[in-house]
Amino acid sequence: MIWQKKKKKKKKKEIEECISEYVPQPLVPREVSDRIRLDTEKVPVLKSAMDTVVRMEVGGEERELINFSGFNFLGFANDRKVKDAGISALRRYGPGSCGPRQFYGTFDCHLELEEKMAKFVGTATSILYASGLATQTSAVSAFAKRGDFLLIDNGVRHGILLAAKLSRSNTRLFKHNDMQDLEVQMKAVAAEQKRKRTLTRRYVVIEGLYGCYGDVAALPAIRDLCDTYKFRIILDDSFGLGVLGPTGRGVLEHHNLPVSTVEMVLADTGINFTTIGGICAGKQKVTNHQRLNGSGYCFSASNPPYYVCTGIECVDQLLSGSDRVPRLQRNAREFRELLAASVDGLNIGGYEESPLIHMYLTESFDDHSTLEKHHLLQRIVDSALLKGVTLSRAKSIETHPVEPPPSIRVTVTCEHTREQLEKGAAAIAEAAKEVLASTS
Amino acid sequence: MSATVVESAQAGNVVPQATVHLAGVHSDGPVFADGSNGFNMRYARNRPAAREAGTDEIPVYMLFLTYTNFLVSLVFSYIRDARRAYRKWQRFRAGGKQMKVNNGYAPLLDKFSTFFEREMYGRIRDVFARPISSAPGPWIDVMERSGDSLTGKLEVTGEIKRALNLSSYNYLGLAETEGPLVDAYERAIEEFGVTTASSRMEFGTTTVHQQLEQEFASFLGKEAAIIYGMGYITNASSLPSLLSKGCLVISDSLNHASIVVGCRASGATIKVFKHNDPEHLEGVLRKAIIRGQPRTHRPWKKIVIVIEGIYSMEGEICRLPEIVELKKKYKAYLYLDEAHSIGAIGKHGRGVCEYWGVDPGEVDVMMGTFTKSFAAVGGYIAGDKELVDYIRMTSFASVYDISLPVPLCGQIMNVIRMIDGRDESGEGTKRIDDLARNTAYFRKGLTELGFDIIGDDDSPVVPLMVYIPNKMPAFARMCLEEGLAIVIVSYPACDLTLSRARFCVSAGHTIDDLKDALQKIKKCGDACLLRYRA
Numbered sequence: 001m002i003w004q005k006k007k008k009k010k011k012k013k014e015i016e017e018c019i020s021e022y023v024p025q026p027l028v029p030r031e032v033s034d035r036i037r038l039d040t041e042k043v044p045v046l047k048s049a050m051d052t053v054v055r056m057e058v059g060g061e062e063r064e065l066i067n068f069s070g071f072n073f074l075g076f077a078n079d080r081k082v083k084d085a086g087i088s089a090l091r092r093y094g095p096g097s098c099g100p101r102q103f104y105g106t107f108d109c110h111l112e113l114e115e116k117m118a119k120f121v122g123t124a125t126s127i128l129y130a131s132g133l134a135t136q137t138s139a140v141s142a143f144a145k146r147g148d149f150l151l152i153d154n155g156v157r158h159g160i161l162l163a164a165k166l167s168r169s170n171t172r173l174f175k176h177n178d179m180q181d182l183e184v185q186m187k188a189v190a191a192e193q194k195r196k197r198t199l200t201r202r203y204v205v206i207e208g209l210y211g212c213y214g215d216v217a218a219l220p221a222i223r224d225l226c227d228t229y230k231f232r233i234i235l236d237d238s239f240g241l242g243v244l245g246p247t248g249r250g251v252l253e254h255h256n257l258p259v260s261t262v263e264m265v266l267a268d269t270g271i272n273f274t275t276i277g278g279i280c281a282g283k284q285k286v287t288n289h290q291r292l293n294g295s296g297y298c299f300s301a302s303n304p305p306y307y308v309c310t311g312i313e314c315v316d317q318l319l320s321g322s323d324r325v326p327r328l329q330r331n332a333r334e335f336r337e338l339l340a341a342s343v344d345g346l347n348i349g350g351y352e353e354s355p356l357i358h359m360y361l362t363e364s365f366d367d368h369s370t371l372e373k374h375h376l377l378q379r380i381v382d383s384a385l386l387k388g389v390t391l392s393r394a395k396s397i398e399t400h401p402v403e404p405p406p407s408i409r410v411t412v413t414c415e416h417t418r419e420q421l422e423k424g425a426a427a428i429a430e431a432a433k434e435v436l437a438s439t440s
Numbered sequence: 441m442s443a444t445v446v447e448s449a450q451a452g453n454v455v456p457q458a459t460v461h462l463a464g465v466h467s468d469g470p471v472f473a474d475g476s477n478g479f480n481m482r483y484a485r486n487r488p489a490a491r492e493a494g495t496d497e498i499p500v501y502m503l504f505l506t507y508t509n510f511l512v513s514l515v516f517s518y519i520r521d522a523r524r525a526y527r528k529w530q531r532f533r534a535g536g537k538q539m540k541v542n543n544g545y546a547p548l549l550d551k552f553s554t555f556f557e558r559e560m561y562g563r564i565r566d567v568f569a570r571p572i573s574s575a576p577g578p579w580i581d582v583m584e585r586s587g588d589s590l591t592g593k594l595e596v597t598g599e600i601k602r603a604l605n606l607s608s609y610n611y612l613g614l615a616e617t618e619g620p621l622v623d624a625y626e627r628a629i630e631e632f633g634v635t636t637a638s639s640r641m642e643f644g645t646t647t648v649h650q651q652l653e654q655e656f657a658s659f660l661g662k663e664a665a666i667i668y669g670m671g672y673i674t675n676a677s678s679l680p681s682l683l684s685k686g687c688l689v690i691s692d693s694l695n696h697a698s699i700v701v702g703c704r705a706s707g708a709t710i711k712v713f714k715h716n717d718p719e720h721l722e723g724v725l726r727k728a729i730i731r732g733q734p735r736t737h738r739p740w741k742k743i744v745i746v747i748e749g750i751y752s753m754e755g756e757i758c759r760l761p762e763i764v765e766l767k768k769k770y771k772a773y774l775y776l777d778e779a780h781s782i783g784a785i786g787k788h789g790r791g792v793c794e795y796w797g798v799d800p801g802e803v804d805v806m807m808g809t810f811t812k813s814f815a816a817v818g819g820y821i822a823g824d825k826e827l828v829d830y831i832r833m834t835s836f837a838s839v840y841d842i843s844l845p846v847p848l849c850g851q852i853m854n855v856i857r858m859i860d861g862r863d864e865s866g867e868g869t870k871r872i873d874d875l876a877r878n879t880a881y882f883r884k885g886l887t888e889l890g891f892d893i894i895g896d897d898d899s900p901v902v903p904l905m906v907y908i909p910n911k912m913p914a915f916a917r918m919c920l921e922e923g924l925a926i927v928i929v930s931y932p933a934c935d936l937t938l939s940r941a942r943f944c945v946s947a948g949h950t951i952d953d954l955k956d957a958l959q960k961i962k963k964c965g966d967a968c969l970l971r972y973r974a
Contacts, residue, residue, distance in 0.1 A: 015730055019770065022729045025741045027682065027773050027804055028830035039641065040833045046646040049633030049846075070638035078633035086634055087626055094575035094615040095625055095851050096815035098608040103927045105608070106571045108583060111596070130817070131670035133677075133841050137701070143548065158836045162676075162705055201546045230544045263548070270842035274635045276669055276817070289549055291569070292557045299697035300672040301609070301811040307845075310634050392642050397836050 035371055039395050042378060044069070044385075050077040052415045058385050065385065066420050066427075068410045069392040071271045073355050074242055074314070074324045075415035081317070082274060082310050089309030097302045101291075105302035113308050116315045117269075117279050121241070122249065122259040126281035127290050130303045132268030134296030135278025136236060137163040139266055140205065142293040143234075143286075144169040148201040149189050151182065151231070153217070154402040155210045160236060161401065164205075173401060176213065179221045186229040202231045203263070208240030208251030212394065212404040214350025214358045216244065219255045233262040241265075242272035243355060248318055248325035275311030277303045328414035329353045331421065335412045338425035345436040349407070358394065358407040373406040376439060381408060383431035389424050498937065502907050502972075506937045509908050517559035521551075564913040566594060567928060570920075573600065576608040576615045578948035582925055603925040604957055606943040611784040611900050612871045613948030614815035614855060620865075621854050625847050632846035640832075644843030652849045657822055659856050660790060661800035664828035667820050667852075668837050669844045671779060671809030672698040674819030677837035678807070679775075680706040681830065683744060686733060690724055690772070691746040692716065694754065699746055699777060708744075709734070715754070718762035721745065725770045743772040749781030749792040749808075753934050753942070755895020755903045757785065760796045764803070775805040783813025784900055789859040789872050795898070810848075814855045818844045874947040875900055878954060882945050885958040890974025891965060894940075902943040903929075904961075904970070909939050911968045916941070918964040924957055 047062065048055040052075075054067045076082050089109065099105030110128055118126040129135040136159035144150055148169040152160060155176035164171040172189075175181040182204070193199060204226060206217045217235075226233055237250040245253030250267075252259055259265070264282035269275040280290060290297055318325070332355040339348055339357070346359040361373055368376070374393065381391045394409040410428070412421070561568075566585060574581040582601045585594040608615065616622060638644035649667060657665040668674040679702030683689060687708040691699060694715045703710050711728065714720040725743065732739050745767060747758045760776075767774045778791045786794030791808070793800045800806065805823045810816040821831055832838055859868040879900045886893050892905040906912050912928040919926050930939040945954075965971050 015726075019726065019729050022739055022771060024743060024771050024773075027742065027744075028827050030826075032830065032833060036833045040829075043641055043645055044643055045650065046636075046643070049631065050636050050638065050643075051633065069643040070636065072637040077635050077637045082634055083629055086629055090622060090625060090629075091617050092575070094577065094617050094815065095622065095848075096576070096615055096811060096817060098576040098610045098615050098811065098815060102568045103607050104570055104572055104576065104580065104582070104605065104925055106569050108571050108573045108596075111571055131673050131841065133673050133837065134670065137676070158840050162836070166701060166705055199546045201548065230546075232545070232548070268842070270635065270669075271637065274637070276635065276842055276845065285549060289554065289557070292561060295697050295701065296672055300670065301809075301817065304817050304848075307635075390643070395641050395839050397834065397839055 033398065035374065035398065038371075038374055038378060042382070044390065044392070051075075052413060052417075052420060054390065056385075056390070063388070065388050065390050066424050067390050068412070068424055069390045070411055071239075072413050073328055073411065074248075074272055074318075075413050076272075076274045076310075076314050082313050085313035086306050086310045089306045093305035093309075095304065095306065097304050099301060100299065101297060101302045107302075107305045107308070109305050109308040109312060110302060113275065113312050113315070114279070116312060116319065117273075118281050120249065120315055120319055121265050121267075121279075121281040122252070123265065123281040123283065125284050125287045126279045127287040127294070127297065128269075128275075128303060128308070129278045129280070129294070129296050130300050131276070131296065132238065132270050132278040133159045133162075134300065135266055135268065135280055136160050137166060138294035138296035139264065139280040139290060140164065140203075140234060141167040141295065142290050143263075144201065144203060147198075148203070150203050150205060151185055151189070152205045153177065153207065153210075155212050155404065156205065156207050156236065157211055158397065158400060160205055176210070176402075177215065177218055179218060179225065182222070183225055186225060186231060190229050202229075203234050204231045205234045205236070208235055208237035208254075209244055209351070209354055209356065211239050211356065212358075212396070214354045214356045214409075216240075216251060216254065216351045216354070219251055219257060219261070223257065223261050234264055234266065235262040236266045238266070238268035238271050238278075239356060241267045242318060242325065243328065244353075246325070247321065269311055273311045273314045275303060275307045275314075277307070324414045328355055328412070331355070331412045331414060331416050332357075334418070335410075335416075335421050335425065338421060339410075339428065342425050342429040343432055344429070345432050346408070355412040357410040357412065359410065360405055360407045370403075370406060376435065377406055377408050379435045380428075380431050383435055384427055387427040387431055389427040389431075391428065498907065503937060506907050506909065506939075509910050510936070513560060513910065517555070517563075521555065521559050567913045567916045570925070571596065575617050576605060576610055577617075578605055578610075578613065578946055578950075578953060579603070580605045580608075580925060582920065601920065601923070603920060603923045604949075604953055605925050605946070606957065607925050607927040608946070609780070609812035609944055610815065610946045610948060611813045611875055611944070612789070612815075612855075612859075613874070613946050614813070614871075615948075616815075621851060621858070624854050625851050628847035628850040634847075635845045636843050638843065639841055640838045640843045642839070646846055646849075648846050648849045648853075649843065652853050655853055655856055656820060657828075659860060660806060660822050661793070662806060662822040662824070664825040665820050665822040666828050666832050666838075667818055667844055667849070669818055669841050671811060671817075671819035672701075673837050673841055674807060674809070674821060675699050675702040675777065676705060677702070677835040677841075678805075678821050678831050679703055679746075680836075681834040682706070682775075682805070683708040683742070686738075686741040688728055688740045688743045689746055690721065690728070690743065692748065692751075692758075694751055695746060695748060696752075696777065696779070699748075703746070716751070716756055716759055718759055718766060721763065722766055722770075725766060725772060729770060743770070744775055745772050746775045746777070749776060749778035750784070750899050750901060752780050752901055753903065753929060753940075755899045755901040755942075757781070757795065757896045757899055758792060760792050760798050760803075764798055768802070773804040774802070775807065776803045778806060778808035780812055780901065782808040783855070783859060784875065785898060787872070788861070789813065789868070810852050814852050816848050816851045816855070818848060818852070871947040875945065878945045878947065878949050878951070881951060882943070882954050882958070885954070886961070887973075889958065889962050889965070890971035891961075892970075892972045900945040902945060903940045904943065905972070906939045906941055906968075906970060907937060911970065912939055912941065915964055915968045915970065918967060919960065922960040922964060924960050924964075 140163035144167040146168045150171045154173040240250040242248045268278045349358045571583045572580045584599040587594040636644040653665045675698035683706035685707045693712045782791045783789045810818045857863045
């Protein structure tokens with residue numbers, strides 16, 4: 001029909017107009033927030049290895065600074081024995097692994113490291129991933145699906161929150177280390193399931209030593225609550241393994257609890273064991289399931305054997321009773337005492353033996369906005385740099401649901417000498433005094 | 441005639457234009473100014489379309505056999521599973537113990553969802569995850585294992601089997617234990633330590649990282665680049681920075697799991713287009729622009745097309761020029777994942793853009809990994825300075841992921857200089873040539889033997905179609921006995937009816953190795969009746 005043909009022609013014309021009128025937004029926005037700009041303007045650039053003393057360019061000249069940043073708690077990053085283990089692995093295996101675990105990318109050193117980490121943590125087996133972030137996302141997603149419940153502490157780092165989002169389960173955040181809030185949420189979940197007459201898997205996800213706060217999880221109380229309301233615990237002990245407890249076995253040893261308290265122990269081995277990657281330790285069925293269902297395990301190349309061998313050397317040292325852990329805890333305690341005695345105007349938070357020390361502005365600065373507090377802390381960090389000490393301002397990304405309060409993060413390692421600690425505390429105190437005095 | 445071509449490739453001679461026809465590629469056109477033969481797989485003009493695997497191409501009897509095979513396996517697996525559960529129940533009754541009760545907890549792993557991994561994958565577990573105890577070079581030491589696949593652990597016996605490695609992604613043959621690259625790596629460890637133990641934004645950036653980013657960006661022909669510690673995380677963290685709710689992602693149906701994870705984490709709407717099909721992509725684009733967002737019909741904030749350079753399971757190279765034309769016509773953005781193609785194709789190893797002769801400026805975001813051709817680890821994003829700075833500031837991997845250790849940065853830089861020719865050793869060109877020669881020889885050899893090979897003639901990933909699932913473990917076990925380490929791929933990594941064995945050719949293989957391998961594959965293929973096109 002003629003009128004049908006005309007209608008078709010008109011429709012075609014409209015379609016072409018619609019397509020030509022489409023204007024997309026630019027791929028990235030032209031403007032970014034001030035907070036992001038602040039975070040990225042002052043990224044420190046090193047010129048030497050990560051150690052207690054580093055070389056950086058400060059004020060136009062290259063200087064040596066005492067290092068209180070990074071996560072090199074046990075001092076393995078520049079250790080002689082660890083480097084030697086890495087070099088012999090390099091000469092035996094070459095630089096890369098060139099394949100995923102399922103397709104001839106499993107080396108004998110991977111199997112050895114998995115066994116030794118399981119022995120160190122105290123579980124039956126463990127599984128090794130090629131990236132710390134992928135460990136958390138894959139391990140949680142493999143066991144939590146639609147319909148399951150995840151109660152996550154709101155002080156955890158981003159990897160776990162991403163895992164919860166990807167797993168599509170019911171995710172609720174509870175206030176950081178707050179047992180009352182946790183109990184209220186657990187009761188709500190139990191009541192909801194009873195009403196609907198269903199029973200799905202329920203998990204509480206916590207960290208051992210919180211990287212954002214420097215404090216330790218109240219594990220005994222959480223365990224009691226979980227027993228009552230039938231939840232399982234997923235523990236991310238990235239900062240705790242190697243740091244807490246008399247032999248460095250982590251938060252479970254610290255609280256004197258058996259490993260069977262938790263369902264699985266996750267850890268980012270890049271933090272304390274120099275292996276860029278992560279482990280998930282647990283029973284045989286837990287780790288076996290992840291070998292087919294852990295997306296970061298199946299769809300990614302395996303860890304280069306070089307890093308796995310350095311990791312083996314680190315675990316061997318810890319298993320044979322090295323004195324690094326007691327030295328680290330002693331240094332942490334001493335440094336906290338020094339800071340408490342000399343620094344004015346900054347509160348020191350976290351557990352007393354935690355080598356991760358967060359320093360916050362006191363209540364007198366409560367009237368400042370969050371951005372202003374960040375600027376202030378950044379000025380303290382810059383001033384400390386000029387005085388020969390490196391600090392870092394704790395960074396997080398804007399899309400994090402509950403941002404921790406602005407703080408400066410100080411790291412103590414087991415290799416720091418008493419003299420370095422004293423110099424460091426003095427420099428930080430001076431920097432804080434200088435900047436805060438000029439503000440108030 | 442085919443023998444002549446193959447022997448000439450061996451000798452590295454220049455073959456007169458007449459025999460170029462046999463290579464099946466570059467059948468006409470004065471493409472090669474230096475008069476070199478068709479085995480110089482650097483330019484993609486006048487090439488025939490890749491042989492794709494598709495259900496419409498498989499003969500009906502093959503489909504029937506495949507489904508029947510699965511069905512029989514399934515039935516036997518159910519019977520075995522039921523028998524095991526019955527025996528377990530009998531044991532508990534006899535022992536007088538209570539059956540393990542979950543005590544109010546929901547079971548951690550329910551029997552139904554783990555059936556596949558327990559009964560079907562469990563039977564052929566010895567074919568996967570085989571440990572090796574040497575560098576992943578052209579020849580490897582496979583550690584033999586024994587034990588009951590179904591129930592217990594597979595124990596390493598201590599015996600070593602020396603096998604030709606046709607499975608590692610060692611395209612340029614850089615997985616070596618000696619040489620100037622390894623020496624430089626050792627020096628970097630001595631100077632810079634083992635790891636930075638810190639993320640890029642905190643304290644993990646060194647001058648070496650900055651230098652590597654600049655060099656790599658100029659290698660690719662882009663303004664800036666950012667380097668991450670792992671390829672999977674690169675995709676999973678940069679896609680959420682670029683996309684948000686209200687954006688549309690049009691992704692190839694066979695894209696890698698990391699891209700899917702990144703797109704889902706971003707919250708954008710995901711649509712899929714038929715694998716490597718620009719016509720279907722155009723249809724999806726048109727519909728998307730006309731209809732707008734679901735329910736509100738507002739226009740999409742951004743439309744991003746996500747494709748890969750070489751698809752590792754198919755062995756196909758993406759049809760980049762057509763997709764770039766579409767992208768320009770419909771004002772979409774293009775994200776290219778070059779995990780397998782960077783360093784492996786193109787005259788100077790610069791990936792699909794160089795292979796097709798497309799200007800790198802046309803691709804908005806170039807992503808890739810260093811695991812395959814560079815024998816390192818890590819991932820990169822390259823693009824305009826504005827784009828890379830934004831990703832650096834907003835992706836969560838910059839804040840939370842431990843940065844790439846300095847010795848690895850050094851390794852990548854040295855490899856770039858070698859491929860580029862800047863170190864004046866000629867190694868880079870030699871390796872790329874070797875890879876191209878080996879690829880052509882191996883593909884030609886297998887096709888002539890009558891195996892069903894798919895994918896592009898220039899891609900170093902060579903899938904050999906098996907179709908019937910139970911032939912795969914048999915083929916893999918036989919090949920290992922002959923001294924060939926191969927990879928088999930089945931559901932769920934690929935379609936149910938399209939099971940295959942996959943070979944990865946490397947520049948480190950010699951023609952003798954490959955000749956020998958072809959003979960062994962012929963022997964095992966005959967035993968498993970795999971020469972479907974003979």
